[in-house]
Amino acid sequence: MSSLKTKAAATTSGKTVLAAAAAxxxxxxxxxxxxxxxxxxxxPILGVLLTAWPFLAxxxxxxxxxxAWRSPLSALRAGVPVWLGSLIGGMLLRALTAQTVVxxxxxxxxxxxxxxxVGYRLLAAGAARLRRR
Structure with missing residues (x-):
């Protein structure tokens, strides 16, 4: 029975990681x-991808x-690093590829x-707290 719970937790965790990455x-x-x-x-489509790729990288x-896969919905452990990575990495890559950085x-x-x-992770944490009550 405990191995079923472990497998279920791993599956849920994997789904959570994929959902957070997709979000x-x-x-x-x-x-x-x-x-x-x-x-x-x-x-519209190619342009969005051109604009987004530095931030995605x-x-x-x-x-x-x-x-972040260890705690993908944590605002502090995942949200802030992903945000800073997207912002700083995105701006650096934009500058290196002659895209506008003003x-x-x-x-x-x-x-x-x-x-x-960070926002959706904070909302997820709030929803989790409400469910526990």
Missing amino acids: DVVLILAFAAIGRDAHHREE GAAAGWVVSR LPFVIVATLALATCL
């Missing part, structure tokens, strides 16, 4: 899409450095990515 990808793509739409940029680095964009990206990547 990060979707939220970063949404950030890129909203930004491109606000500036009326052409090439940075988020992936944040996942690896923090080992202060207003850095400020907007800082706030938007923090709200998205």
Whole structure:
């Protein structure tokens, strides 16, 4: 019976990791899409991918450095490192590839990515606390 519980916990954990990683990808793509739409940029799909890839790469680095898969819904252990990875890595990669990096964009990206990547984890933690009560 205990091995069934262990397998169930591992399956749930794997699903949680995949869900958190997918949420990060979707939220970063949404950030890129909203930004491109606000500036009326052409090439909606390719353009969004061009805008998003540095932030996605940075988020992936944040996942690896923090080992976010260990606690993927933790705002502190996963959310903050993934956010900082996406922001810092994204801005560095944008600069290295001659994409725009200006202060207003850095400020907007800082706030938007923090709200998205840390925010849903805080909401998940709040929902978990409510379920325990």
